[in-house]
Amino acid sequence: MFLTLVRRDLTLIARSPAVWMPVMFFILTAALFPFAVGPDARLLARIAPGIIWVSALLAALLPVETLLTPDLEDGTLDQLISRGIALETIAAARILAHWLGFALPLLAALPLAAILVGLESPKTLALALLLGTPALAALATVAAALTAGLRGGGALAGLIILPLALPILIFGVGAEAPGALKLLTAASLVLLAVAPFAAAAALKQE
């Protein structure tokens, strides 16, 4: 049943005209920095991981408004809940689908983004993104649940996610430091474990 839900969510993501938006956004944001910072290649290479992570964070935020609001408004959630499917299961499936939908294309685009910001070997960064992006997907889903059905929910979701994503950002950018990857994984796992319950609590109707 969980896999049926994930497959369904992925089908809907793949059908959506916005499917390429997060990865395009990721590349464009990364491409913007060399212009903004100037032609100093050493400076650019030093801040490159930060650029990549901020771009990834923004890319994860992009589909927040379409993550749960349509399901709330068209009766899909009613159909799932009335079948006795737990909101936690629905939220967990959505997190996995959102992660597959935005993080995998993003990782595929990482070599290109790395060239744009002058990063020579993005291996550690790729590993850090692989470990950290599930947490971004989890946070995005919680924020989507909290703001589902609200007008201008997307902007509010951004305000909710950005502070909570700080640990991921800090350990992700500093992935070269000893132990940083472990702390990144720990932060990621905590967010992943809490998120389905938080999202379900936010979606529960009185």
Place this chain on the structure above:
Amino acid sequence: MRSVTDTASLVVENLACLRGDRLLFKALSFTLAPGGALHLTGPNGSGKSSLLRLLAGLLRPFAGTITAPPLSYLGHDVALKPRMKLAQELQHWARLDDAESRLPAAMAAMNVASLAEVPCRHLSSGQRRRAGLARAIASGAPLWLLDEPTAGLDTASTDLLATAMHTHRASGGLIVAAVHTDIGLKTPQVIRLG
């Protein structure tokens, strides 16, 4: 308290529903035996839809207990994704209901088989409602919860629904429907709210 069990009957005891600070109804008790049908009537805002949502587990009762068999709920929103073809949508739900083998017959029963390849955004509201009813028929759930099921349906479709409901009851199924007019249920129990 609400529990879904394998019982054949729907039992509601002492149910109360609070929406905001308004008590919509209280001390509502009824039993629906296999083959039974229940009409919920009453003016707009009297709590018909809320009672259906309580029975479907979409709202929590303020007081009282509900014991329900597995159910299929059809509200005002039919939950069909605009970009997907109708057949894909119904297959998805049938997969969740373990009911893929029953789907073709259900689509035929509500005359939506010919719409299978049409993207849902091109369906009229009556066609969407028929598709929602086909989903309920295919689900195989003993209890159908229908919120104004004939809204937007033409006469022919209303007749198809009446036939489907008759077949469902004949095989021991239960139906609870919020209605404003006769929807073709024979000898239903009636609860008037408000």
